[in-house]
Amino acid sequence: MHSFETIRVSLERRKRLVQGSALASWALLGSFGITALMLLGSTLGIWGALPLSAWVIGNLLVGALAFMVGWLRPINTIELLFRADRQWRTNERLVTLYELSLGYGPQEFLPLLERQLNRLSVNAAQALPCTSRDKWRWVVVVILALVCVSLTSFVQLGALFVRTEPDRSGATAQASRESQRASQLLEWLQTPSAELAQKLLSVRERLEQARAALALNPNDPRARAALQQLHAELIQEQQRLAPPLPSAEEEQPKRSRPESSLVEGSPGEPRPPQRGTSEALALNQLLQSLRSVSEQAQSLSPEELQKLLEQLRETNPDAAALAEHLLQMTQTPEEFRERLEEILRKLEARQALREQLENLQRELESALMPSEPQVEREESPTGFPSAMTPREESSPQAQQEGQQGLASEAHGIQSQERQEEGQTSAGAGRGTAPLDPEAAQDLPDLSQLRERSRELSVPGSQQDDLEILFEIVTMELPQGSETPWSTTPVQIDYGKVEALLDMLEIPEELRDAVRQYFLSLSRQR
């Protein structure tokens, strides 16, 4: 039994449901169609992958919104009741009753018609059934949804497939490898140079002590053991200074590329000392390539820069990877150049340290070798002081000379300027002149220098490290003494200064001035 109002409300609710359902089906038809096209584009690689959760939630929102709009759309009650009358075959009683209830027509008939309606049993779904069009539209929506799910699964499976076959990954995989390689190199460059420089200074001190001991007693086993130990430490430091090897994943695609990697050999293996030359060459190539990029970057457009990197990728992949990484990490060309300059400075510091380390190695090897003629030591291709000859070791003059040579490595170039008359260029001399014994006695020994540097330094302060350095090179020379020492300490000191410059809070303009000074010393060498 239904009163007219109950029937009307149920019919209106049903009508809203049908309206909402129809509108939602249309909206979902459109949204799923677009989603399917987008997923098809993802499958074909036209654009990126569309996450499952994103399109599912999006389509659900579209459907819900459309349903709400359909539900809230105004209803023509007269039309609705007339349609229900036709469906239920109620002889237009509902619509007549509704109009009578609104006040139209003879009101005497209102109760009469209501009584007739009370005997009516109705079903709103029967009056307003879902049309076959609506049903088919929902079927199409479901099919489209399944297609979307299938396409998403296909894209995900394709991604898995690509991951398992890196050779087919193409540009994306290569870009990923380059990015990893660049990160690896940047991490390597983060290793503090000052620590390495300090270590080398310590090695040099011990080397000089051992050489002094050997000068007194060439067969001193403790001194020789110390030299062996220093040799091992230097090899270890050499490995730390060397650029990291590409990982196994990166290494494989590079096999076909000539001169592509900085070093040869498998990762994790200790670097044989004989490969140092190739490593230095690779480091130098990296430095040169990046410097070239830095110089050209100012005048190139972004497209031209990309072409340059493409060309660089063929000749020096590490340089290309680093530049590409920086390009992606920076917003403006100026920022890119600044970051590149920073990298260049660090690489130069590494190069300088590496040269110092090689010099030390040579000196150590000379010290370990049997005595050689003095001429060989003087004509060392690098121009750096080598180990003392047996003749020097045996004579007091040679002993003094060796002691002074050790001190000169810490003192720097100014002592050499005094030694070579008329030569103002720092670090140009060799320091081979015989040393005045009295003047040599006036020179402070290494322990005294160390003590002096400790007095000048404040522990833990990098600024003080820099001050110590300058103190050493400018203050600790005896006045009026001849300077037979080599210019090698300048190289060591420069590397330390460069490393310290990177870390100290020195204004940019002062940094450049300091750097230019040491660069000029390096070039004169």
Place this chain on the structure above:
Amino acid sequence: MITEKRIRELQEKFHELIAEIRSVIIGHEEVIKHVLIGLLCGQHLLLEGVPGLGKTLLVRTLGRALGLKFARIQFTPDLMPADIIGTRILVEDESGRRHFEFARGPVFAHLVLADEINRATPKTQSALLEAMQERSITVSGETYKLEEPFMVLATQNPIEMEGTYPLPEAQIDRFFFKILLRYPSLGELEEILRRHGGGQESQAVRQVLTREELLEVQQLVAQWPTASPLRRYAARLVYATQPSSPDAPELVKKYVEYGASPRAALALIWGAKAHAFLSGELNTRIADIQAVFYPSLIHRIIRNFRGEAEGIPVEQILQQVYEQIQPT
């Protein structure tokens, strides 16, 4: 305040009336119903059929069953308007004085049977039609109101058209329905022979409804509840008979010169109300409109020359309208 009980009583009386008429008239159920619908609406009807189908008998039986005054006018070419509406005649009273007195014609009846109306001259026809429209007549400046209920049932003979004066379209439009009387079926004919084969006039007809009750029903039917979608449906049906209407079917556009007038739409709704009453419903239905569709419109469609030349029946045109226009 009308009650359902009273409505049911009146409906029951009309069912008795129908039964009483059917006791005399064999067959013609639809005709009887349409005649009663015209009666309930107080409108005039045009009956068309060959002679001998019982048109006069139907009207006379109806008059008797309702206890109404019945008049029959046989239209002939020499029939004058005064023969219908009456005339002033010179009479002499007891004192010997002479004066004119209006002698009422046969139109002063409740039910007037205008037999073969197309045989009279247009002047005579228009006199009757004016009375039908105005429900009053004016003679020598004096107006005489016709007594309610007043209903004219005119008949036409579709054959023997020679010497006839077909009713002008405007006159025909004033008839509420045009009812076509078909030839009876074989069974109905046999029944006619059985009942009337003895040569008697007709069996006695019982009066089942008074004049007052008829007027009450007429008032009731006039306010019978009809929903707006039904009115829209009726309007669309009528509008579709216009050749210029976008909903007009092909036959209408091709063969119709003028479609049905708004009076046709009124006839549809009024007739539907009366039909609903006779059907025992308390409201008008789509079915009621459809039931009176043909008699309401069939005489209001004017075919064009092509339609007449090709002999396209109006019923066929209306059939297409009926099928094409659906209630919405």
